[in-house]
Amino acid sequence: xxxxxxxxxxxxxxxxxxxxxxxxxxxxxxxxxxxxxxxxxxxxxxxxxxxxxxxxxxxxxxxxxxxxxxxxxxxxxxxxxxxxxxxxxxxxxxxxxxxxxxxxxxxxxxxxxxxxxxxxxxxxxxxxxxxxxxxxxxxxxxxxxxxxxxxxxxxxxxxxxxxxxxxxxxxxxxxxxxxxxxxxxxxxxxxxxxxxxxxxxxxxxxxxxxxxxxxxxxxxxxxxxxxxxxxxxxxxxxxxxxxxxxxxxxx
Amino acid sequence: xxxxxxxxxxxxxxxxxxxxxxxxxxxxxxxxxxxxxxxxxxxxxxxxxxxxxxxxxxxxxxxxxxxxxxxxxxxxxxxxxxxxxxxxx
Numbered sequence: 001x002x003x004x005x006x007x008x009x010x011x012x013x014x015x016x017x018x019x020x021x022x023x024x025x026x027x028x029x030x031x032x033x034x035x036x037x038x039x040x041x042x043x044x045x046x047x048x049x050x051x052x053x054x055x056x057x058x059x060x061x062x063x064x065x066x067x068x069x070x071x072x073x074x075x076x077x078x079x080x081x082x083x084x085x086x087x088x089x090x091x092x093x094x095x096x097x098x099x100x101x102x103x104x105x106x107x108x109x110x111x112x113x114x115x116x117x118x119x120x121x122x123x124x125x126x127x128x129x130x131x132x133x134x135x136x137x138x139x140x141x142x143x144x145x146x147x148x149x150x151x152x153x154x155x156x157x158x159x160x161x162x163x164x165x166x167x168x169x170x171x172x173x174x175x176x177x178x179x180x181x182x183x184x185x186x187x188x189x190x191x192x193x194x195x196x197x198x199x200x201x202x203x204x205x206x207x208x209x210x211x212x213x214x215x216x217x218x219x220x221x222x223x224x225x226x227x228x229x230x231x232x233x234x235x236x237x238x239x240x241x242x243x244x245x246x247x248x249x250x251x
Numbered sequence: 252x253x254x255x256x257x258x259x260x261x262x263x264x265x266x267x268x269x270x271x272x273x274x275x276x277x278x279x280x281x282x283x284x285x286x287x288x289x290x291x292x293x294x295x296x297x298x299x300x301x302x303x304x305x306x307x308x309x310x311x312x313x314x315x316x317x318x319x320x321x322x323x324x325x326x327x328x329x330x331x332x333x334x335x336x337x338x339x340x
Contacts, residue, residue: 109292
């Protein structure tokens with residue numbers, strides 16, 4: 001048998017086909033894409049999406065992949081930013097059957113495979129749930145029992161993305177704990193957290209530092225920086241804290 | 252001009268246009284302060300002009316990369332801030 005060394009390849013743009021769209025919350029929508037020649041991704045990776053206007057002007061944005069690698073499809077979670085150049089097109093205009101130019105998967109650093117084991121501490125703000133959802137879904141699809149805790153900050157109960165799926169998964173799996181905090185409004189009878197994530201909350205929720213959890217933090221820049229600083233302050237190993245910030249602008 | 256301060260992970264796309272290796276897990280050593288780490292763990296400042304990767308320890312410039320799409324299709328790459336790059340498949 002002849003073994004052919006696979007040469008690494010540079011990233012190239014592909015056209016993915018939108019095969020389904022699904023509203024998640026009032027401000028977010030999932031796009032499901034099939035990408036010819038897609039070689040699979042790792043949970044946590046992202047793609048770059050490129051839109052080209054008729055006059056040739058191009059805008060690029062990065063979106064995390066929310067689907068598990070096992071599905072073979074690429075699910076992107078789009079948050080509609082009213083003054084954005086890209087997201088209103090993706091949420092309002094793009095239809096099933098349309099093509100979308102993208103390249104990826106990108107980024108082996110903010111990625112997790114069940115082989116790396118747990119425990120896993122996931123902290124998300126808003127649409128920062130997307131790459132962490134890929135990790136949770138991958139863990140389940142791969143049959144892993146690694147302990148996972150997700151601390152998820154949303155504005156309100158209606159804004160909790162993937163809420164039903166997360167509640168359902170956590171109810172069936174003792175090793176998966178989902179802890180929500182709602183920062184702007186809470187439904188009647190809410191007994192959970194109702195403030196921005198802070199060090200005291202992380203002390204309650206995070207695994208104790210000596211368990212050596214791997215932490216993935218994704219969300220708006222202030223949240224990510226607060227969480228990373230607090231975790232280090234609580235004695236967590238900085239080398240095991242991986243962050244992915246959204247910029248203040250973009251969309 | 253919008254500029255986004257992101258993690259080095261976000262520069263994986265443009266670096267992947269130039270390098271045939273996964274760049275967010277490539278290790279760098281900073282030529283300014285000597286701190287070593289993966290590109291994904293550094294800071295990236297991204298705008299329409301280009302991308303600047305800065306050291307997460309000293310904020311020194313590690314990598315500047317820009318892609319000129321009007322006229323000739325041309326990349327500008329400045330690696331002066333990188334003492335070395337360790338690339339793996």
